[in-house]
Amino acid sequence: MRFYPRNPTPVGLLVLVLILVVLVALIVVFSQTILASLANVDAQANTIVLIASIILPLILLGIIIYQLVLLIRERTLKRPGSHLKIRLLLFFVFVSLISSIPQALLSVSFINATIGFWLQAGIEEGLRGALDISLEYYRGLVDNLDRFNSSRAMSSLLRDIRLDPDRMWRNIQDANSSVHSVQIFDEEGREVVFRGNQNSRVEFSVLDKVTGNLPKEDREALSILRNITSHNLFGRVYYSIVGTILTEGFDAKARQLTESLENFSQLNRYRRLFRIVLVVFYLIFSFPIFLLSILVSFLLTDEISRPIANLEEATRRVAEGDFSFRVLTRSEDELSGLVSSFNRMLAELSHSRKKLIQAEKINAWQDIAQRLAHEIKNPLTPIKLSAQRILKVYGKNPETIDQILEPAISAIIQEVDNLNQLLQEFREFARLPGPNLEEMNIGQIVKEVAEVYQHLSRTIHFDFSHLDEIILRADKKQMKQVFANLFKNAVTAMPAGGEIRVSTDIVKKENSNYCRIRVRDNGRGIDENTRTFVFTPYFTTKKDGVGLGLAIVERIIFDHDGSIHFETEVGVGTTFFIDLPMEMRKL
């Protein structure tokens, strides 16, 4: 018989590597794409992502639970290598934890430290301070334009509008250096004067004669603040627009400032939730990888333990007597050397065992031949003597032959009958077939057999008070023969009569239940010299016995995977114990 180990390892490893690649790809895509554009992800997409992040670990978890169930089942059934597998698995998981737990702790503490660094005291206050300063500066400029444009001084300065606009512009600049442009419109919206930075120039039509501060206008990198006020000059209404240009990049910097403040404000507001979500994210990414490492552990465990399990299985089979078992290995490692040595050892053991069995067979046959020769020789002597006597009387006194002929011939016939019986029983013993198993009531069988002996001898009493009706799978005919032989011996052992007590009990040996049948007689017992040979074929203490009765009993019980032994005390009696398996395996 050959044992071919399962070899799914390369395929399994390939599948796991593929899963790992998919997992890493998912993580990369997830982090690069989805996280980068989370603002566009709607609730439905969130749900899909969430479900995906739950389903993948669940699938891996399901596979692991399935593998665990298989492993526990293997352990329960005491499959070879299962204990080693569990220990290896625990070892690998432990190693995974050793490597992942510090990493997890490091990551979480790094996240905490980073968030703590971002939110360290003063940064948000500093940003708010910077914003306040910027706002103050900005509002100062706006107020300054408003105050200046609506002041009497401005009205006075505008009087040069017709005579000398350049002088008016110089005076305005002298009076307020923040003003970078001035633009005068008449009541009809026609531009009268413009002086200063051309970027500040504006069409009056868009103003709609509204006085006050105009909204800030952004032109390329510049931001312009304006104020419009009406003035009565020379009996007419004029609109003056004074403008100031903010420092280049002010608007962009102010925007950056408000955005930074927004970021910090949000971080401050949601930091607890953010920390939890980060930890959850970490778990979502790391947990499947951890599960994958457990799956790899299963595979490696299987890979490592398989040759050892095969060897264990092989030793078990050898112990059961199967020497044809061989372990095959495809690997080229140290274990393969061990397997080769083991196979060589098995081959040699098998060869030696065959020789031993052969020798035992020869010895057994020699022994049986000697016993048989002895048993045959015994009746030959009276046969020969009877025949010689007939011849002698016939030769000397033929007229008296009538007197000895009948007893001599009767003696010859008797001895031939004995020989015939001897050979008949020998043939039966040699040809004893295997048991034909069927469900039977052992108590009923015992009573049926006992009934015969009860009729034969009135002095024998049977006690069945402790005999239960237990159902067993056994050969009914052979069981009858067992009890017939035992009862026959018991009756012989009690010539003056006595009691035969048959009782049953359930006993447990290792993990199996057995039905124990006790057959006790209160006969003369078996002396010490005879006890060793009780089950030996052709050993008998009876004059008319063949010596095969108990040998047949032992053989039948052995064929039923059972056992038999006895306890005896001279003058007290003998008890035979028969143990038959409750769940008889099919032979």
Place this chain on the structure above:
Amino acid sequence: MADRMFLVLFCLVIGSFPVCADTVSLDAARVGDLLEVSITLKGGDAEQVIASIQDGLKSEIVFQARLYERNWGLFSFLGDRLFVERKVVQVAYFDFFEDMYVVESELKGTRKYEQREEFMRDFFQLADLRLQDMRDLKREPGSYYILARIRLDPVRLVPPLNIISLFYSSAVTPWQEIQIPGHPEPKL
């Protein structure tokens, strides 16, 4: 600790399936050959939005409108066909320099408001959204209908905080359905 963690995770998972008490007011009009819709959020938490933007944060509202073509007959179990979908995002914040409320959207650019009421009205409303050229609707009247819903985030989360929204997003209104003008509801 484990119980608390579980509770937080449970809340996050439950939070990803939002339920909203707000409703959508949906109107559709045919302007020439164009089908225009106006979507308004009713019952939106204005105070939360104002508090958020005056704290220097930004609020976001997403208007989503879909035009469906009914799938009748043998293959109706497959569901109706999505004919066209428009999604408009409006972001609101407060401009501290100009003391003005600002609403930005790709569709309508940047709008500034001095008055809070005017700002809220415009922020919660998307008027005259051009959804579809009616000439492309070849099927019989009653074959088309419009669905709309609104998602309001009083605080628009910035990266990397927006990963929170993977587990917890703001409430989304239920879909509101109307028939398109000139296409009466079919008699079933």
